[in-house]
Amino acid sequence: MEEVSPMTPINTFNVPSNPGMEFSQAEVNSGVLAMEQQFQQPETSPLTEGEQNTAYIDRLHAEAYEQSLRQEQELTAERSPEKCIQMIEACAVNVSRMRRQYVEQGQNQFDLAA
Amino acid sequence: MSSILKKALTLITGDPLTVAPVSRPLKEFTERDLIRLESEIGRELFGPIPAGHRREFFCLDESTWVWHEEWVDADTGKARILTTRYEVHPNGILKVQEGQPYKFVEGRELQHLATATYLYYERVAREVYKRDPATGRPLVGAPDTIAS
Numbered sequence: 071m072e073e074v075s076p077m078t079p080i081n082t083f084n085v086p087s088n089p090g091m092e093f094s095q096a097e098v099n100s101g102v103l104a105m106e107q108q109f110q111q112p113e114t115s116p117l118t119e120g121e122q123n124t125a126y127i128d129r130l131h132a133e134a135y136e137q138s139l140r141q142e143q144e145l146t147a148e149r150s151p152e153k154c155i156q157m158i159e160a161c162a163v164n165v166s167r168m169r170r171q172y173v174e175q176g177q178n179q180f181d182l183a184a
Numbered sequence: 185m186s187s188i189l190k191k192a193l194t195l196i197t198g199d200p201l202t203v204a205p206v207s208r209p210l211k212e213f214t215e216r217d218l219i220r221l222e223s224e225i226g227r228e229l230f231g232p233i234p235a236g237h238r239r240e241f242f243c244l245d246e247s248t249w250v251w252h253e254e255w256v257d258a259d260t261g262k263a264r265i266l267t268t269r270y271e272v273h274p275n276g277i278l279k280v281q282e283g284q285p286y287k288f289v290e291g292r293e294l295q296h297l298a299t300a301t302y303l304y305y306e307r308v309a310r311e312v313y314k315r316d317p318a319t320g321r322p323l324v325g326a327p328d329t330i331a332s
Contacts, residue, residue: 158297158298161243165308168308172313173212173215
């Protein structure tokens with residue numbers, strides 16, 4: 071099993087292709103249209119404030135769960151030396167990039183976590 | 185008020201006639217400020233800091249991690265300082281300490297360092313920059329601190 075790294079979201083699903091199922095362009099287009107309509111529906115029937123709060127909390131919980139799962143995997147993983155070196159470098163590159171981006175874009179101090 | 189007292193006050197507080205009220209713009213963070221914020225997280229990653237110790241752990245740049253520790257030696261009463269640089273090289277992580285031979289980090293130390301840098305990245309991305317470490321996108325419900 072491939073090890074999760076900070077660069078790799080763990081919720082990446084590999085959907086296997088199915089060569090036995092082929093669709094015409096019209097069928098594909100109608101399917102896409104149906105999906106678009108389905109995803110547009112919430113805009114036409116807005117959630118109540120309570121429902122929005124629930125959805126928000128659910129999303130926060132899901133995010134926190136994902137974070138803790140990823141951390142647990144990372145903390146317990148026995149990595150090869152090469153993986154360790156890659157991880158140490160990847161984290162330095164990512165942190166430096168975020169920091170530089172922040173400085174270049176001139177955010178003021180009150181935007182940061184206190 | 186006597187002129188002598190006025191002069192003494194001016195020496196302490198400055199001349200009220202020459203000091204115009206300053207509208208101080210909000211200070212923007214420099215890289216140094218940000219490193220200091222990050223290090224507040226970094227110093228916690230290795231467990232409790234012993235009493236009397238000062239510890240910093242931070243990412244200096246794209247290829248360097250720094251561990252800095254200051255403490256007072258209980259036996260001699262002398263201040264001690266130890267700065268360790270971990271430099272990323274193509275063939276490994278080089279540990280650099282003053283007065284010590286350079287060596288590549290191996291074994292458990294390498295594992296621990298990898299875990300620490302991973303946790304540092306996770307926490308700094310979330311707590312300082314309000315970004316999802318996996319995607320780099322702003323966190324849900326957090327103010328967008330870095331315009332995309």
